[in-house]
Amino acid sequence: MEAAGMSGSSKARLAAVAAGVIVLGAAAVVALHAAGAPVGLPPLDALRRRFGRRRRRNRPVRVYMDGCFDMMHYGHCNALRQARALGDQLVVGVVSDDEITANKGPPVTPLHERMVMVGAVKWVDDVIPDAPYAITEDFMKKLFTEYNIDYIIHGDDPCLLPDGTDAYALAKKAGRYKQIKRTEGVSTTDIVGRMLLCVRGERSASDSRNHSSLQRQFSSGHGQKIDDSGSGSVTRISHFLPTSRRIVQFSNSRGPGPDSRIVYIDGAFDLFHAGHVEILRLARGLGDFLLVGIHTDQTISSTRGPHRPIMNLHERSLSVLACRYVDEVIIGAPWEVSKDMITTFNISIVVQGTIAENMDFAKDESHPYAVAMEMGILHRLESPLDITTSTIIRRIVSNHEAYQKRNEKKEASEKKYYESKNFVNGE
Numbered sequence: 001m002e003a004a005g006m007s008g009s010s011k012a013r014l015a016a017v018a019a020g021v022i023v024l025g026a027a028a029v030v031a032l033h034a035a036g037a038p039v040g041l042p043p044l045d046a047l048r049r050r051f052g053r054r055r056r057r058n059r060p061v062r063v064y065m066d067g068c069f070d071m072m073h074y075g076h077c078n079a080l081r082q083a084r085a086l087g088d089q090l091v092v093g094v095v096s097d098d099e100i101t102a103n104k105g106p107p108v109t110p111l112h113e114r115m116v117m118v119g120a121v122k123w124v125d126d127v128i129p130d131a132p133y134a135i136t137e138d139f140m141k142k143l144f145t146e147y148n149i150d151y152i153i154h155g156d157d158p159c160l161l162p163d164g165t166d167a168y169a170l171a172k173k174a175g176r177y178k179q180i181k182r183t184e185g186v187s188t189t190d191i192v193g194r195m196l197l198c199v200r201g202e203r204s205a206s207d208s209r210n211h212s213s214l215q216r217q218f219s220s221g222h223g224q225k226i227d228d229s230g231s232g233s234v235t236r237i238s239h240f241l242p243t244s245r246r247i248v249q250f251s252n253s254r255g256p257g258p259d260s261r262i263v264y265i266d267g268a269f270d271l272f273h274a275g276h277v278e279i280l281r282l283a284r285g286l287g288d289f290l291l292v293g294i295h296t297d298q299t300i301s302s303t304r305g306p307h308r309p310i311m312n313l314h315e316r317s318l319s320v321l322a323c324r325y326v327d328e329v330i331i332g333a334p335w336e337v338s339k340d341m342i343t344t345f346n347i348s349i350v351v352q353g354t355i356a357e358n359m360d361f362a363k364d365e366s367h368p369y370a371v372a373m374e375m376g377i378l379h380r381l382e383s384p385l386d387i388t389t390s391t392i393i394r395r396i397v398s399n400h401e402a403y404q405k406r407n408e409k410k411e412a413s414e415k416k417y418y419e420s421k422n423f424v425n426g427e
Contacts, residue, residue: 060088093131266293275387293333355383
């Protein structure tokens, strides 16, 4: 009651006195500690840590992760997702072509394509091109001073240089290293093996023995099971274990608004590559919400051959979901876009790219986009990059000797990792 009747000047004086008491109290605590204060007061180190944390919160925590990101897959994306969760902003270094060649062998995808892929991952805030394969003292200093990096991140699998030393030894010594959990069931080594199995049926009989040997080099271990019974069939076994939690982690929480212009595009999105990213980017620009239909394994096999797809439905879905241009996916979308489907999802535009593995359906009577054409909502979009899944496979086959040597090295390190593997807490 007394405070309510106070004048404005009285209130101001009271506030000033209170502020002084608070400041004096904090200063007194520090002074008492310095003079050997009695027990019961907060430890001085605890106060410093508390106020230090508050100061650090004035700027975002920036974390750095690097990699080759060659033939980028959902395992890479999950690593970036985990790294981003350790800070507020994620800066990613993409290793140069020359550095990869010197340390691992030639990359399958060139730097500019790998930059497109990494930049499109929705958890990435900034990308550094031509990053070194090993964290040198000079580069680490540059990360800390120029890029304001707080921590350097890597997976629990070892990253060794040709001389056998740890590529992240300096970051660990500096106390600025954090570790994440490796994603099970996929690796670039494994995917290369799947691709070679895919082209097995295309080889002539005279070349089959050498090619079978090559497949074993790429595919042994955790990736594939090869049927050499002579039937010509190939069994691909993916060790990816899909869970609802992983799908939720990759999914967006937002849905389309009531007046959103929903764009739909579908496809296999096998070996998700820069060509896919660029067509999705353009498709997203046509509306407010991009819905992507991902065809089933059976649909792809029936239209593109029995050895496709390379990646199974859940693997392909996660790769697409990780793309920043994608708002939602239909896991196992139908081949034909029906009137009922267009109505159910309130689709405004159906997009068809100009570059695809198999465009023969355009000649068929049962055109998958016939309804969209009749409704006048089919939009043919010029594909920016002339890249398909077969393009990536051809790169492997044309330089298979170099990739064989590369995979033999990697295979040994992966075998060692799995033999000594322990549980690592992570997402």
